[in-house]
Amino acid sequence: MFAIPRNQLQHHYCNKNPIYSGFYLAVSQTHVSTSTTAQRHSNSACSSNSTTALFRFLGKEPRNAIFCRHSMVALYSSRTYRGPISRSLRRRISKRAKAAAKPVLDQTLFQRATSQLPPRFTHEELHNVIALQDDPLVCLELFNWASQQHRFRHNVLTYHITIKKLGAAKMYKEMDDVVNQVLAVPSVASEALYNTMIYYFTEARKLIRAVNIYNQMRSSRKLDCRPSIRTYNILFAALLSRGKNSYVNHVYMETVRCLFKQMVDDGVEPDIFCLNSMIKGYVLSLHVNDALRIFHQMGTVYNCQPNSYSYDYLIHGLCAQGRTRNARELCDRMKRSGFVPSSKSYNSLVNSLALEGEIDEAVKFLWEMAENQRLADFITYRTVLDEISRQKRIGDALRLLEVFQEKNLVDRHMYGKLLYELEDTSRGPNIRS
Template sequence: MFLSISGMSSKWKGDRRGNLWLCWFRHNTTTYHITIQKLGAAQMYQEMDDVVNQVLAVPLICSEALYNTIIYYFTEARKLTRAVNIFNHMKSSRNSNCKPSIRTYNILFAALLSRGSNSYINHAYMDTIRCLFKQMVNDGVEPDIFTLNSMIKGYVLSLHVNDALRIFHQMGGVYACKPNSFTYDYLIHGLCAQGRTKNAKEICNEMKTAGLIPSSKSYNSLVNALALGGETEEAVEYVWEMTENQRSADFITYRTVLDEICRQGRVQEAMRLLQEFQEKNLVDGGAYKKLLYVLEDDYGN
């Protein structure tokens, strides 16, 4: 039989003669850590919260990994305020083993970036992310590639693409981090969303020079932006490039390219291109018919 009293547990034990005695032991960092992991994974957040309160009440129970786990599961439970309170508790701790690490900050960055789905909400959270990043650097915590990509992604989502480019250009010199495929993809998508196709192509070329292949999302963004900007020939070139790199264009991309070619008075060329898409199995029968109907409806038989 176990009883939990203010972080202390008891267990009745007996010997061969049937005598019983009561043994006492205290929970330590490991037992609390395992308990919180189990409760968090089971989404038993209220019970987890009760255990966290016990942890906070015992100053000797202190571990950066333990607090990171607490913060992570509070963010999973959408209790961002509670997670930030734990973070502040870590910062104010006199125990060096409890100070926030790069892992702590990255958990919070990921949680903040997942909040909201439009630029206004992302703009509001980006102010918090910016302050958190500044605080991290001031505290001597070196950002890693995940941190910097989080900043770039946040700036792109909040429509501050120039700030995202600033972080990108600081990667090698200031932070000694090498951009990866996520870095380039975020920038290409953000630049294309603002119609800055020249800059997007420069980033795309730099990405390929680094031996990386743009994602399907980046290619689709670039093709759509080029087509809408009237650069249909170059848009088609990127369509062939993405297929060579085993990236797939979506229905909207094909429609945008064909539609813009037709707008330029080259309807027959658009029809031949659609036929070529089908012959190369880039569009299936259903998509081919839909695209054909759209062109016929908009530009005649």
């Protein structure tokens, strides 16, 4: 192995790459030896691939980490990782490396963009030139360059397009600087501009920042800067997009409830997306009765009729709480309204019926799913077949599985897994064929 002393490695790389001069390399002293003795022992040396990676690291293609057999040399961190490196840890290290790497401005593109502007350009002309740029760094440089031009002040158009470009490129720090300039001049703002700020801050998971901008909108004296239904829908979507963790949704649901109350008090009429967000939030936070209250108020209070998503959220929530009879009634009402339940609703209903021992009804809904071109998942089929087997009718379960295969409801892989489950169950005691 070609060994380089740590101080020389750090000095060489920092001088060659001044961008990373604030960081240094952490080398495991246990597994990476700088002595000449280590060159003669293969068990403590890195592989030839690692040596190649080391030369690449010092050359034109810097790497964020060098992996050896038992250790890793990590950039951007003083931590030393020993032992096998997991995939998730490699992803985190790579993500930090990309975040720390500073992009370089393409001067040619920037000069080409400025040449498209006349000597005394207008806001519309600058907006059009920025909108045509694919490189967000060029957009930011154009914005800063225009700020230094004599008698030019940015307006809503130029602020808006710049924030859009930076937010879409996930350059949130640079976007935050532009947003601070907008907030410093309250007269230069609009509802669409504020909504764009809120949207990209929610994309960056900076929810506190997004809510602060929302509060500034509410306190604005300009009526065209007040929150609209679009503003609330952006916030609802961000607060309720935390996956299926019911505890997390329970915590955020209180904020959503307060936002909904403020929206109604301010005279903003909710739309179907807003009401479905409330239903979804209540279902995910296990407040199904509150979701039903919103559902029953949609037509009478808010003058907005439920759609298929409204029914699907509720059917799934009712089944999750074991309220199968209410879910069936709501499903029948949904079909009378002209909607077809989703695969998730059907799967939830079939599972609930099977777990309650209503096998005939569960199988009936399975055939209905096939007629409506809705796919049942593996858990649904297994639940139905297991319940049939539990009632000591293993022969009926096997025959039903054969019918599923004949009608191409299950593929070969799923059929094999289900057959294995049934054969394993049939080996138990007191099973009737």
